[in-house]
Amino acid sequence: MTQKDITFVADFLTEHFNEAPELYNRKGKYFNVERVGQYLKDEDDDLVSPPNTEGNQWFNFLKDSTHLKESPLLFPYYPEKSLHFVKRQMEGVIDQCLQKPADVIGRSVHQAVCMSLYKVSQSEDPTPQLFKLPFLWNDKTSNLHYVLFTMLENSISKIHILRRHTDTSRSVSNGILAVEFGNFLNNSINESSESRYYSCLDAHFYDDETVTVVLKESVQQEGKERVLAQLPLS
Numbered sequence: 001m002t003q004k005d006i007t008f009v010a011d012f013l014t015e016h017f018n019e020a021p022e023l024y025n026r027k028g029k030y031f032n033v034e035r036v037g038q039y040l041k042d043e044d045d046d047l048v049s050p051p052n053t054e055g056n057q058w059f060n061f062l063k064d065s066t067h068l069k070e071s072p073l074l075f076p077y078y079p080e081k082s083l084h085f086v087k088r089q090m091e092g093v094i095d096q097c098l099q100k101p102a103d104v105i106g107r108s109v110h111q112a113v114c115m116s117l118y119k120v121s122q123s124e125d126p127t128p129q130l131f132k133l134p135f136l137w138n139d140k141t142s143n144l145h146y147v148l149f150t151m152l153e154n155s156i157s158k159i160h161i162l163r164r165h166t167d168t169s170r171s172v173s174n175g176i177l178a179v180e181f182g183n184f185l186n187n188s189i190n191e192s193s194e195s196r197y198y199s200c201l202d203a204h205f206y207d208d209e210t211v212t213v214v215l216k217e218s219v220q221q222e223g224k225e226r227v228l229a230q231l232p233l234s
Contacts, residue, residue, distance in 0.1 A: 012036075042084040050080050112168035115176060117160075118151055133159075137205035143167065148203045148211065156199040157181050159213065161233075179231070181215055198227065209233050 038047045053059050059077075062068055075093070078086055118130055130151055137146040147162040158178045165172050181198045198215040206212040210230050217225040 039083050046080040139208045159200045159203050
């Protein structure tokens with residue numbers, strides 16, 4: 001908590017929780033907590049004790065600004081209403097803002113192509129993780145969409161590259177291909193090891209012509225090699 005928070009709480013306690021000996025013999029509550037509770041009531045009635053906005057810097061700023069005073073971009077303030085009322089008002093405005101784009105986008109989306117990437121085998125796990133590291137890239141120069149991903153535990157040494165034209169009526173050659181790393185780095189790291197191979201930890205496009213991959217040595221030993229490789233798309 002900041003010192004401002006502590007001061008605020010202390011001021012509230014001082015104002016509303018003072019001892020009131022003259023009320024001790026009376027039944028009911030001795031303290032006035034209505035000024036807090038009124039904000040939390042889920043009702044549309046006006047507040048019993050509306051806040052005093054005099055001297056509020058934000059309200060003074062709005063009042064003195066000719067451009068912001070009537071701006072439709074600012075959410076209206078309801079000093080007489082509870083937080084539940086304001087929350088419902090804001091939810092209604094947000095829903096209204098999102099409905100039109102949702103309708104337009106929903107009508108414009110359609111399936112351009114369907115590719116079978118794998119078949120799900122009978123497994124005890126109802127939702128096996130078969131698809132990892134999806135990374136999207138848009139080549140605006142060539143109007144091409146790319147998706148990088150890996151699949152299946154027995155294919156962790158491969159990354160797959162899916163390529164589609166942004167114009168769904170056009171097709172591109174080699175729409176999907178796989179790059180296998182395997183042990184292609186053995187000559188540069190350890191020429192004597194034939195069993196060493198590498199799997200892909202992550203892959204992103206560096207630019208329109210280059211893919212950056214993070215490779216991990218897959219042998220079970222300490223000090224596994226990590227390799228940052230840049231591969232030309234060509």
